[in-house]
Amino acid sequence: MKAEQSTAKIIDGKAVARAMRDKQRARVEALMAKGVTPGLAVVLVGDNPASALYVSNKVKACEAVGIKSISHRHPATITNEELLVLIGKLNADPNVHGILVQLPLPPHIDMAKVLETIAPEKDVDGFHLYNVGALVVGRQIFPPCTPYGVMNLLEHENIPIEGRNVVVVGASNIVGKPMALMLMARDATVAICHAKTRDLAQFTILADILVVAAGVPKLILPQMVKTGAVVIDVGINRLPNGKVVGDVDFEGVSKKASYITPVPGGVGPMTIAMLLENTIQSAERTAEGH
DSSP states (O other): OOOOOOOOEEOOHHHHHHHHHHHHHHHHHHHHHTTOOOEEEEEEESOOHHHHHHHHHHHHHHHHHTOEEEEEEEOTTOOHHHHHHHHHHHHHOTTOOEEEEOSOOOTTSOHHHHHHHSOGGGOTTSOSHHHHHHTTTTOOSSOOHHHHHHHHHHHHTTOOOTTOEEEEEOOOTTTHHHHHHHHHHTTOEEEEEOTTOSSTHHHHTTOSEEEEOSOOTTOBOGGGSOTTOEEEEOOOEEOTTSOEEOSBOHHHHTTTOSEEOOTTTSHHHHHHHHHHHHHHHHHHHHHTTO
C-alpha cells in the first residue's frame, strides 16, 4: 500500500501577528520617546455590520501596540464632497500618519476619487494609484496589507519564492493583482487565474505555491493541488449555517499540501498586522523628518 501523505503544517497567522505586535509595540514606544505618537484615522461611512466589526478589530489592534486611532463615523447620507473635505483635513493633520477608509462605500460615493484623494504617504491600506502603480517597479511607499501579510507568512516559514511556480486565483485590485506583482518582484513565475479561466485545475496543479482569493467556498479541491504545494487561502466566506470558511477545501487539501493557512486564523490577522506596520513606518518617517 502507498503511504498516505502526511498532514500539512498549518501556518498560524495569529501567532505570527502576535509576534509582530510585540516588536511593533517596542517601535511605538521608541517613537513616543521622540515625541511622536503614531496616529491612524479610520473613516467609516454607513452602518454595514461587517464594516463596523472590521473597524472595531482594527481599533483594538491599534490600542494593543499603542497607536492612537481616531475614528470618523459618518451616516451613509454623507456627500462625496463632504467626505473629500474630511480626507483633505486628515491629509493636512500632522498627528495623523495613516488614513484608512473602510470599504465598501455607499453607491453614491466615488470610491476611486476618495482613494486617490488620500495622500500617498498616508495611504496605509496601499490602495492609492501611486502605491498600486509603483508595485510594478518596486517603489511603493506602502504595499497593500493583505498581500503584504501573505509575503510575511511565507518569509516566516522560510518558504522559498525565487524560481517557484506560483498560481494566484482571483484578480482583484486589492489582493490578486498586487499579490502577483509582489511575487514577481521576488523572482517567482506567476500565473493569475480568475472567474473566466477555463479548466482552473490545469493551472492550480502546477503550483508550488497556490494563493487563493476568489471568494468562492471550497473552490479548490484536493485533486486540483500538487502534492507538497504551499496553499495560502485568503478567502473569507460565511456559510448559511454561520460558519466562516475559506476558498479551499481545508480538510481535503491539508492532507496533500506541505503548508496551508486556516480560515479563520491564517491571512486575516496578518492583514491587520500589516496595517499597523504601515502606520508605524509612516510615523517613523515623520520622526526622521521625511
